[in-house]
Amino acid sequence: VQNAVPGVAKLHPYQPGKPVDELARELGLNPDDIVKLASNENPLGPSKRVLAAIEAELPELTRYPDGNGFELKQALSSRFDLKPNQITLGNGSNDVLDLIARAFLQPGTNAVFSQYAFAVYPISTQAVGADLNMVPAKDYGHDLSAMAKAINSQTRVVFLANPNNPTGTMFGRDEFRTFMTEVPGDVLVVLDEAYSEYVSDENYPDGIELLTDYSNLVVTRTFSKAYGLASLRVGWAASAPEIADLLNRVRQPFNVDSLALAAAKAALADVDYLEAGKKLNDQGLIQITEALDAKGLSYIPTKGNFIAVDFAQDTAAINQAFLEKGVILRPIANYGLPNHLRVSIGTQEENQRFITVLNELDLNGE
Numbered sequence: 001v002q003n004a005v006p007g008v009a010k011l012h013p014y015q016p017g018k019p020v021d022e023l024a025r026e027l028g029l030n031p032d033d034i035v036k037l038a039s040n041e042n043p044l045g046p047s048k049r050v051l052a053a054i055e056a057e058l059p060e061l062t063r064y065p066d067g068n069g070f071e072l073k074q075a076l077s078s079r080f081d082l083k084p085n086q087i088t089l090g091n092g093s094n095d096v097l098d099l100i101a102r103a104f105l106q107p108g109t110n111a112v113f114s115q116y117a118f119a120v121y122p123i124s125t126q127a128v129g130a131d132l133n134m135v136p137a138k139d140y141g142h143d144l145s146a147m148a149k150a151i152n153s154q155t156r157v158v159f160l161a162n163p164n165n166p167t168g169t170m171f172g173r174d175e176f177r178t179f180m181t182e183v184p185g186d187v188l189v190v191l192d193e194a195y196s197e198y199v200s201d202e203n204y205p206d207g208i209e210l211l212t213d214y215s216n217l218v219v220t221r222t223f224s225k226a227y228g229l230a231s232l233r234v235g236w237a238a239s240a241p242e243i244a245d246l247l248n249r250v251r252q253p254f255n256v257d258s259l260a261l262a263a264a265k266a267a268l269a270d271v272d273y274l275e276a277g278k279k280l281n282d283q284g285l286i287q288i289t290e291a292l293d294a295k296g297l298s299y300i301p302t303k304g305n306f307i308a309v310d311f312a313q314d315t316a317a318i319n320q321a322f323l324e325k326g327v328i329l330r331p332i333a334n335y336g337l338p339n340h341l342r343v344s345i346g347t348q349e350e351n352q353r354f355i356t357v358l359n360e361l362d363l364n365g366e
């Protein structure tokens, strides 16, 4: 144990939400009565085209998957105007973030990331024995100018999430471009766009479109959210071919399985599913923010498929009250936000379950 990489014993493991069945047992509730708004998942259920693609793949289960993900890379290349050699596939985008840490960080170096940023950045950084260089947030979001100033001679990577999870905050194109002029060219900038599909803001800097301008940029995307494949674990990175080459060298040979490859390709083609999910999310955000406004609660303005609600008091008891009514939310005290609960946007009925419990809460008496 004493020989573990120094950062490993210090890191706080990622805390996933409990599975619905386990919670139902604990709470004595019927799993069908439980509404899970805790993991920023797609509430639509799987796309029919995805299910058909998985079924067609089943007879090949005894075979190893295509370790190079040829077909999915082809599909991503044509959809996003990239070359296949710019793409790295991962077992979820978490895997890609981890590949970046393994290829670019080591003891004695550091990674810059923002306070309240996605939890995997410090985990992947510490796992390889590198140092955390955390920069205080501004209005719950990334303070890009402070992040540029925090870069020092040991910095090898900057992790940015746009929009960020769990806060939902977004930075704009001009701010990002200014930031990139301030970053030394040998520091890798990782732009995590796990929620990009939900953003309709015209100032949003689409990282893939900006790749041609910055050779030190890596953009990560996922099939877990808007494409509805969280369980199958498919994420990817787009970058200059030289960076993709390094990431692919440290990648496990078969890190994305054949069902996931087939499903992701089908999901990419199912434009109607993507659009329906975005529409549902836009409507759900209005539905939930109207209820929060009516209750007099504030929240962090969000561009994602979730919203961090400020209850202005420790939320442990409030979270428990929601749980007992079968509504699972995400406490984010582990991010340093003990007064906030994160609510993922669900279907209209699921959102209404959240709103009903919210309206029953006696927040002053709690």
Ligand code: PMP
Pocket (backbone or CB within 6 Å): 040, 091, 092, 093, 094, 095, 118, 161, 163, 164, 165, 192, 194, 221, 222, 223, 224, 230, 233, 234, 235
């Ligand atoms: N980045 C951000 C900002 C996220 O919120 C998540 C999912 N919680 C991920 C990356 C990783 O998602 P996945 O591994 O499912 O692609």
